[in-house]
Amino acid sequence: MLVTEQDALRQEIKAWGDMYGRDRTALIPILQEIQRKHARISEYAMQIVADMLDIHPVEVYGVVSFYSFLDHKPKGRFVIRLCRTISCDMHDKDRVARQLQNDLGIRFGETTPDGRFTLEWANCIGMCDQGPALLVNDHVFTRVTPDKVHDILEGCRRAMGVHAQEQMQEQLV
Amino acid sequence: MSESTTFGKDVSRAPVSQRGHRVGPVDDSQAIGGQISIEMDGKTLKVPIGTTILEASKELGLRIPTLCHHEDLCVAGVCRMCVVEVEGQRTLQAACAYPITQPIKVKTHSRKVRQARRHILDLILANHYGECYACNRNNNCELQTLAKEYGVDFFRFGHPTEPMFELDTSSHSVVRDMNKCVLCRRCIRTCIDFQEVGVLEVQGRGAESKVVTFMDKPLAEVVCINCGQCINRCPTGALRANDPTDDVWAAIDDPTKHVVMQTAPSPRAGIGECFGLPPGRALTFEMNTALRQCGFDKVFDTNFTADLTIIEEGTELLLRLKKALVDKQPVAIPQFTSCSPGWVKYIEHFYPEYLAHLSSAKSPQQMFGALIKTYYAHLNKIDPKDIVCVALMPCSAKKFECNRPEMCDSGYKDIDYGLTTRELGKMISEAGINLPDLPKSDFDDPFGTATGSGVIFGATGGVMEAALRTVIELVTGKKVENFFDHAEIIPLRGFEGIRYAEIPVKEVGPVPGILKHLFEDWSWLKGATLKVAVAHGTAYAKKVMDDIRAGGKFSECHFIEFMACPGGCLGGGGQPIPTSPAIRAARAQAIYSEDRAYSVRKSHENPAVVKVYNEFLTDGPCGHLSHKLLHTHYTPRGKFIA
Ligand code: SF4
Ligand code: SF4
Ligand code: SF4
Ligand code: FES
Ligand code: FES
Numbered sequence A: 001m002l003v004t005e006q007d008a009l010r011q012e013i014k015a016w017g018d019m020y021g022r023d024r025t026a027l028i029p030i031l032q033e034i035q036r037k038h039a040r041i042s043e044y045a046m047q048i049v050a051d052m053l054d055i056h057p058v059e060v061y062g063v064v065s066f067y068s069f070l071d072h073k074p075k076g077r078f079v080i081r082l083c084r085t086i087s088c089d090m091h092d093k094d095r096v097a098r099q100l101q102n103d104l105g106i107r108f109g110e111t112t113p114d115g116r117f118t119l120e121w122a123n124c125i126g127m128c129d130q131g132p133a134l135l136v137n138d139h140v141f142t143r144v145t146p147d148k149v150h151d152i153l154e155g156c157r158r159a160m161g162v163h164a165q166e167q168m169q170e171q172l173v
Numbered sequence B: 001m002s003e004s005t006t007f008g009k010d011v012s013r014a015p016v017s018q019r020g021h022r023v024g025p026v027d028d029s030q031a032i033g034g035q036i037s038i039e040m041d042g043k044t045l046k047v048p049i050g051t052t053i054l055e056a057s058k059e060l061g062l063r064i065p066t067l068c069h070h071e072d073l074c075v076a077g078v079c080r081m082c083v084v085e086v087e088g089q090r091t092l093q094a095a096c097a098y099p100i101t102q103p104i105k106v107k108t109h110s111r112k113v114r115q116a117r118r119h120i121l122d123l124i125l126a127n128h129y130g131e132c133y134a135c136n137r138n139n140n141c142e143l144q145t146l147a148k149e150y151g152v153d154f155f156r157f158g159h160p161t162e163p164m165f166e167l168d169t170s171s172h173s174v175v176r177d178m179n180k181c182v183l184c185r186r187c188i189r190t191c192i193d194f195q196e197v198g199v200l201e202v203q204g205r206g207a208e209s210k211v212v213t214f215m216d217k218p219l220a221e222v223v224c225i226n227c228g229q230c231i232n233r234c235p236t237g238a239l240r241a242n243d244p245t246d247d248v249w250a251a252i253d254d255p256t257k258h259v260v261m262q263t264a265p266s267p268r269a270g271i272g273e274c275f276g277l278p279p280g281r282a283l284t285f286e287m288n289t290a291l292r293q294c295g296f297d298k299v300f301d302t303n304f305t306a307d308l309t310i311i312e313e314g315t316e317l318l319l320r321l322k323k324a325l326v327d328k329q330p331v332a333i334p335q336f337t338s339c340s341p342g343w344v345k346y347i348e349h350f351y352p353e354y355l356a357h358l359s360s361a362k363s364p365q366q367m368f369g370a371l372i373k374t375y376y377a378h379l380n381k382i383d384p385k386d387i388v389c390v391a392l393m394p395c396s397a398k399k400f401e402c403n404r405p406e407m408c409d410s411g412y413k414d415i416d417y418g419l420t421t422r423e424l425g426k427m428i429s430e431a432g433i434n435l436p437d438l439p440k441s442d443f444d445d446p447f448g449t450a451t452g453s454g455v456i457f458g459a460t461g462g463v464m465e466a467a468l469r470t471v472i473e474l475v476t477g478k479k480v481e482n483f484f485d486h487a488e489i490i491p492l493r494g495f496e497g498i499r500y501a502e503i504p505v506k507e508v509g510p511v512p513g514i515l516k517h518l519f520e521d522w523s524w525l526k527g528a529t530l531k532v533a534v535a536h537g538t539a540y541a542k543k544v545m546d547d548i549r550a551g552g553k554f555s556e557c558h559f560i561e562f563m564a565c566p567g568g569c570l571g572g573g574g575q576p577i578p579t580s581p582a583i584r585a586a587r588a589q590a591i592y593s594e595d596r597a598y599s600v601r602k603s604h605e606n607p608a609v610v611k612v613y614n615e616f617l618t619d620g621p622c623g624h625l626s627h628k629l630l631h632t633h634y635t636p637r638g639k640f641i642a
Helices: A003-020 A024-038 A043-053 A057-066 A086-090 A093-104 A146-172 B016-021 B053-059 B111-125 B142-149 B186-194 B229-233 B245-253 B265-275 B284-294 B303-325 B341-350 B352-357 B364-379 B397-402 B421-430 B452-458 B462-476 B538-549 B581-597 B607-615 B624-630
Strands: A078-083 A117-122 A134-136 A139-141 B035-040 B043-048 B083-086 B105-107 B174-176 B201-203 B210-212 B239-241 B258-263 B298-301 B387-393 B417-420 B498-504 B529-536 B559-563
Touching (some): A003 A024, A003 A043, A024 A043, A024 A057, A078 A146, A093 A117, A093 A146, B035 B053, B186 B229, B245 B258, B245 B417, B245 B421, B258 B284, B265 B284, B265 B421, B265 B452, B265 B581, B303 B364, B303 B452, B303 B462, B341 B352, B341 B397, B341 B538, B364 B387, B364 B607, B397 B417, B452 B581, B462 B529, B462 B559, B529 B538, B538 B559
Parallel strands (some): A078 A117, B035 B105, B258 B298, B258 B387, B529 B559
Antiparallel strands (some): A134 A139, B083 B105, B174 B239, B498 B529
16 A cells, blocks of 8 residues: 555544544444445554554454454455345245356355455345345345346446446546 | 453453443442352352352352353353353353342253253364364363363264364464364453453454454464463463474484573472472472483573673663763663563564663573573583573563574574473473472582572562662662561562552662772762562553553653563463462462572672673673673564554
8 A cells, every 4th residue: 555545544544533432432433434435444444443442453353354344355346245044045045146156157255357246145134024135235135036136237237337437427527 | 350350450341331231349248238148059158249150159169160261361251161050040141251149049060051061062072173182282171171071972063174274383482273272262351351462353253253363464473472371371272382392302312412401480380280289389409300301411590690680680770870860861761671572572562662761681581591602601612503502481472582583692593492381391291200209409500509589580570679689789788688678578579460669769888899880889879769660461561651651650660670471470371271360379479488498689699690790791780791692672563564
């Protein structure tokens, strides 16, 4: 990381510290902010947070590795999390899983080489009566069938295209 | 009571807002309602409110098995080995984490309890890769003991046949084998709460949990200070010291090598425990015999260089004080002791800006190495390259220390191997010797004689006490017994985490010969008050350092003793397992009684030390040669990991 990037990150984290406080109770909100902004929490960020909250970096790492929605490694633009808990399992989540793996050409826990999709397992997300259920980032999809998988992925790709165009326009402006 | 206090200090990681939910000990257990009657396995007992079921069971002489519980650490309640039946509760309860707040009836070994415990054990063993006979905790493993107690004779849920994790052998001091980890988190509570270094935590959750360092890096790349306290708390063989005994045996078996052993004060107070003796019996002279029988060519007493350390460090202190008081020059005061390599690495990582305060004097272990490969080699006409220096230490950080690149001032690696008390116990057993039965024998010359001052180095406060005995006599020219009964400086003793004392210098005498080259007179010290402090365990060291940084009381001290391990060296990470508050106290007892038994009890009176200054270090304490051989420098490391 460049020094200037590190400085910027440190300033950001300091600001979140002002907002949420500087003791260990502020840890999760600050980590969530970092995750939201940078889509991951780097090694450096963890150490800055630890230093600010007067806790140990390894504790921050423990928390980041504990929660599925906090990541150390960068993930794809779309993180697909398929529920593997019992109700969804009985509703044939395995077929959905196979379809996802086939369509994306990756296995669970992996990210596509183009950095667009990450595939992960999730535990119950509270949609047990409408399983199989999955999450794409923070959108919930229920009663997913192999056919629907195709539509969902297409939707993502379209959103990505739009987004990419928006970004290009932003840059042009 | 047990709730999240270790060593009498609050180490809870719970947010302040939630601490009100805790059941603590009552202020006055004699007050009405302070005592509760309970019944356990048909026996009755009155206990103060807040006592845990586990504590009550000990009072009744009942055994409830535990795995994650440790007397030095806060309650975790994670292993569930200690489950008991509490009448009226739907589920089994963890005895270690159940504070008694109302009259209860407990069954500690009903059928339901026994079955549950057996299940828990079977589940642990289903994830435990290791063969007891090839394990360094064989016969001293809490998991193995439980398996025996519960008659495990087959693996109900299977048993791994392949290792799941690679060994971490990166550190000179600690080896981690997570295949044997039972996830009791004692090492974590040790490192974070007890020592406040913060190297270990759990990564992931559920079945994927694993104890790791920051980013799962090798131990040598993180802020580990090598104190080995985690080894001493681990119930299994998952953590162990980096064991060089094979190399030491090889050196002994090599006829061209002259193998020299030095033994530190604390191992003698602990090694009996490796041979089934109760803690608190010193086996100093039996150990000398055993070492000779094992094949060591010479056995020396590290106390000799402990005395030397006192002279060098004491002189350095006087020099710093003179610079401040007489020359009015800026100088780093308070001076910090530097004999605990765990503490040295701690300050290098966490307070690098204070390194100038650290005495430049090497630790006794390293001073000895440097002298053996120069002075002793010359005296006995042995080529230093054929000398192998082994040090018996209560400490795992000493292994790191002797491998520091700068520790080669003799022109060779000053100390070749550091052995822990446990490792020497193993070597002695391997040689077929039952240590307690041996006749006694003395240390070898030319360093033979030791003083009581060297011995008490092993206990927290000992270095300070030894230094003051010497400084007081050097400055006043009078026996320290005139100021303190039996030369025992009691305020410095005990196990309180931080201790503070003020010693007024009411009178001064002539400058003794040994210091004539440095000081003309002591008049500048007359009427001064020497302020000293002692801290043991890095958690307390941290408190003192933070106070100094904030400009508090300790920043006005002149000399502060820091020990990385709770209790000082006698509670070191290389000492026999287990170590508990009671065991530390017993070992301290052994050390202080040994001190009392010595005829010479002050470092500067040690004839061997006087001789070294006369014959070898002729330019005196803190002179040119002593600076080359007996002093060192430190590395600012910082706590950020790239
Ligand atoms: S850790 Fe204990 S149970 Fe495991 S192999 Fe070693 S001695 Fe046996
Ligand atoms: S040796 Fe000390 S600092 Fe290192 S991990 Fe163990 S307890 Fe922590
Ligand atoms: S390494 Fe040892 S002390 Fe640490 S969690 Fe594992 S078994 Fe417990
Ligand atoms: S089991 Fe899948 S959402 Fe609950
Ligand atoms: S000893 Fe009580 S839960 Fe581990």
